[in-house]
Amino acid sequence: MILSSFASQASNTNILVIDVDKKPLSNIVVFAEPEIKPTVAESTLSVPYTAIMDQVNRQFSPHILVVNKNTNIDFPNSDRIKHHVYSFSPAKTFEIQLYREKKLDPRLFDKVGEVILGCNIHDWMVGYVYVVDTPWFGKTDGEGNINLALPDGKYTLKIWHPLLQEADQSFTQKITVSSHTNITINVKEAMKPRYAAYEDDDELDDY
Structure with missing residues (x-):
């Protein structure tokens, strides 16, 4: 998508999200909010x-x-x-x-x-x-990576996942995009434990 308030050139911005043990985190929502609100047709x-x-x-x-x-x-x-x-x-x-x-x-x-x-x-x-x-968003893959094609400009990076601790839910990082960029986001705290899995069989199968 080309936004009229930005230069037409978009740069590949690769973002890696890792946990406190430096291991990649998958399925993390990552999004970039532009400093200047884009105007779109x-x-x-x-x-x-x-x-x-x-x-x-x-x-x-x-x-x-x-x-x-x-x-x-x-x-x-x-x-x-x-x-x-x-x-x-x-x-x-x-x-x-x-x-x-x-x-x-x-x-x-x-x-x-x-x-x-x-x-x-x-x-x-x-x-x-x-x-x-924002139109620039996605989720990290199995290796903790996501690639966003960001038009040149200034952005605020944010992340979200239901198991992130409060300190990481409020994470923000200012970035300036003018060329291909590699960014690593370090999660500050261990993620919350997953909920216990329920048994698949139950008395409501007919529904």
């Missing part, structure tokens, strides 16, 4: 695309979905059982009652922040949508 801003948060094997898929503000998200159910998706998060409160095969209208996510998803039938199902207000 009205047609680009007003037509939200549709992202997908599926339900596969009684889990949300992907576990973490990051989207730009004003994105529509579709919630299909690829399981052979019914689910009841909900969220009480301030950034998006909604409920999709028991459903399996019916086609549903997508939900618009127009507020920035963390949205925690659950299922009223399967308590272990937890997923996350993280909404950002």
